[in-house]
Amino acid sequence: MxxxxxxxxxxxxxxxxxxxxxxxxxxxxxxxxxxxxxxxxxxxxxxxxxxxxxxxxxxxxxFHEPSVLILPKSFEKDPNQNWTWQRLAVCGLPLIRYWNESGAGEINEMFMKTHGLRFPDKISVDTNSLLVTLVSQGIGWGFSRPTTVLENIHMHPHFIVREMQKPSFSxxxxxxxxxxxxxxxxxxxxxxxxxxxxxxxxxxxxxxxxxxxxxxxxx
Missing domain, CATH: 3.40.190.10 (Periplasmic binding protein-like II)
Structure with missing residues (x-):
């Protein structure tokens, strides 16, 4: 992995x-x-x-690992840091998805379909580093796991990590x-x-x- x-x-x-x-x-x-x-x-x-x-x-x-939101640094300026799915759907940036044939893509897509979550999206990627890079550059937002953040911790000054609101998954x-x-x-x-x-x-x-x-x- x-x-x-x-x-x-x-x-x-x-x-x-x-x-x-x-x-x-x-x-x-x-x-x-x-x-x-x-x-x-x-x-x-x-x-x-x-x-x-x-x-x-x-x-x-x-082990079981929870999921987290990975958001552009600019989102930190918003006084309301409770990033619900409803707010993310109208945040003005697309969801950066994992390619649906990857392991992360399969579990993320299943989660969204199960809960009827729909977001504007134009970009699919197959690596964590590319997802985090695009988020860091303010191109979109995503959700992944803490180990993804650890893998890309050198970019942490350019993105923020926030709690995934319900429904959430691991x-x-x-x-x-x-x-x-x-x-x-x-x-x-x-x-x-x-x-x-x-x-x-x-x-x-x-x-x-x-x-x-x-x-x-x-x-």
């Missing part, structure tokens, strides 16, 4: 490297990762999308692998991931979004 490769990905690599002859780590959308798992090009994947989960695989829940992040393969490694990675989320991702997220504490659950 793009939002985790620079922090959790590095932590996993550091822990596994002494015991493995070779490690290949790559970032791709959920549908690509799952397909490569099926094709045996990858042994284990971390993803939020299990809607296309193939047969003969196992999955381990790593995503589940899983470790997925083929049944009866790499069982020991999957257990090690699961333990590393849970500890890293508890000791790093959650505390760092609370620095810019203290309200998300109750939205995170590990395991």
């Amino acid at each position: 793009e939002s985790l490769h620079l922090n959790l990905g590095v932590a996993i690599l550091k822990n596994l490297l002494p015991n493995l002859s070779q490690v290949v780590m790559l970032t791709a959308s959920a549908n690509v990762l799952i397909q490569r798992l099926i094709e045996r090009k990858l042994d284990l994947i971390i993803t939020n999308d299990v809607s296309t989960e193939p047969s003969h695989v196992f999955r381990r829940l790593l 995503r589940e992040v899983y470790l997925i692998g083929r049944e009866q393969e790499f069982v020991v490694e999957s257990e090690i990675i699961t333990d590393i991931a849970k500890q890293f989320v508890q000791e790093n991702i959650i505390p760092e997220s609370l620095k810019f979004a203290p309200w998300v504490k109750e939205g995170f659950t590990v395991g």
Whole structure:
């Protein structure tokens, strides 16, 4: 997952490297990762999308992560910082969506359809960094997860993070692998991931979004 490769990905690599002859780590959308798992090009994947989960695989829940609004810095000037969905629909800027074939795009689109949320939109992207860059330049607004903010924290002076008003939602992040393969490694990675989320991702997220504490659950 793009939002985790620079922090959790590095932590996993550091822990596994002494015991493995070779490690290949790559970032791709959920549908690509799952397909490569099926094709045996990858042994284990971390993803939020299990809607296309193939047969003969196992999955381990790593954590639940809440969603947050990512808004242009100019929105900070508004005296009313309660950004409801109704206000965002008429804020004058389009929603920057995730491409609907990406993992984030699928869960975001499902959420909006379920709750009948409609917004002006002209732009779809498939990376967190592009979404945050466009928001930082005042081109639109978006919603994503705290790990997206952490991945792009160097741009934080140019955007703001606000609480998602009801209806809100969270995503589940899983470790997925083929049944009866790499069982020991999957257990090690699961333990590393849970500890890293508890000791790093959650505390760092609370620095810019203290309200998300109750939205995170590990395991």
